[in-house]
Amino acid sequence: MSNIIYIGYQFKVSPLQPGVEILIAELGYAGFESFVETEEGVTAYIQKEEWNDSILEDVQILNSEEFKIDYEFNEIEQTNWNEEWEKNFNPIVVDNVCAVRAPFHEKFDTEYDIIIEPKMSFGTGHHETTHMMIQHILKNDFANKSVLDMGCGTGVLAILAEMKGAKPIDAVDYDNWCYLNSLENVESNNAQHITVIEGDASVLLGKKYDIIIANINRNILLNDLENYIACLNANGTLFLSGFYNDDIPVIEAECNKNELEFQSKLEKNNWVALEFNKS
Numbered sequence: 571m572s573n574i575i576y577i578g579y580q581f582k583v584s585p586l587q588p589g590v591e592i593l594i595a596e597l598g599y600a601g602f603e604s605f606v607e608t609e610e611g612v613t614a615y616i617q618k619e620e621w622n623d624s625i626l627e628d629v630q631i632l633n634s635e636e637f638k639i640d641y642e643f644n645e646i647e648q649t650n651w652n653e654e655w656e657k658n659f660n661p662i663v664v665d666n667v668c669a670v671r672a673p674f675h676e677k678f679d680t681e682y683d684i685i686i687e688p689k690m691s692f693g694t695g696h697h698e699t700t701h702m703m704i705q706h707i708l709k710n711d712f713a714n715k716s717v718l719d720m721g722c723g724t725g726v727l728a729i730l731a732e733m734k735g736a737k738p739i740d741a742v743d744y745d746n747w748c749y750l751n752s753l754e755n756v757e758s759n760n761a762q763h764i765t766v767i768e769g770d771a772s773v774l775l776g777k778k779y780d781i782i783i784a785n786i787n788r789n790i791l792l793n794d795l796e797n798y799i800a801c802l803n804a805n806g807t808l809f810l811s812g813f814y815n816d817d818i819p820v821i822e823a824e825c826n827k828n829e830l831e832f833q834s835k836l837e838k839n840n841w842v843a844l845e846f847n848k849s
């Protein structure tokens with residue numbers, strides 16, 4: 571881990587809001603792993619091997635009449651990521667009920683208290699989509715339900731599902747960092763019913779679940795939805811996030827095609843999290 575090379579990009583954004591918020595969301599989906607807000611915008615870090623020039627083209631597309639993005643970059647060898655994280659990761663509490671924090675934060679007086687080891691996997695609860703998926707899980711009955719958390723990141727959603735009584739739970743991510751970080755977080759939270767699996771939709775063949783949670787992105791979801799739905803038991807529930815309001819028609823059409831019925835929607839800063847049921 572100590573010799574992973576990261577490229578740090580310093581983005582200047584004007585005006586800061588909503589520019590920084592939109593930029594962080596986009597960079598997260600493009601593969602950047604951590605963000606430090608600065609007075610001028612944000613510094614974002616990506617593993618050198620994940621880098622490709624088309625990412626900056628995507629960022630340029632974000633330039634609009636409302637805000638402008640300039641950037642500079644420097645290559646850094648990251649040796650103590652935790653130090654950065656400790657300086658910048660604030661705990662969050664969702665709906666006064668569920669805290670997501672690092673081990674070095676003080677414990678909250680909440681019904682659910684999730685500890686995320688300070689690494690770089692997506693899923694600290696700060697992103698709108700994670701936040702809304704936590705809200706969906708909090709609102710629904712998970713007791714004794716078998717659950718798949720597809721694209722588990724830190725494993726935060728699988729851990730909350732277990733805290734709500736779900737079992738057994740599979741937490742799947744194709745990224746080795748996320749796989750390792752989820753394993754660590756499952757242990758830190760003393761979760762007993764979660765199996766962490768490194769892989770993509772191909773590992774789902776022949777599996778069955780009562781509830782599937784997938785917070786990934788529009789294109790992966792459209793590509794893999796059929797595989798997820800094939801694993802969903804009759805009367806099962808599918809929660810999807812990682813896309814915007816504008817993407818709902820195409821996601822909903824794909825779900826309807828596979829006999830899923832729309833149930834509910836959460837929305838935050840134009841990101842959405844949908845609930846479907848299988849008849």
Ligand SMILES: C[S@@+](CC[C@H](N)C(=O)[O-])C[C@H]1O[C@@H](n2cnc3c(N)ncnc32)[C@H](O)[C@@H]1O
Binds near residue numbers: 722770771
């Ligand atoms: C937006 S993050 C969500 C993380 C976490 N579930 C949350 O809600 O915060 C999406 C995760 O999906 C993983 N992912 C992306 N494409 C995938 C695929 N085809 N199969 C499995 N995991 C994938 C990424 O590595 C990333 O950890």
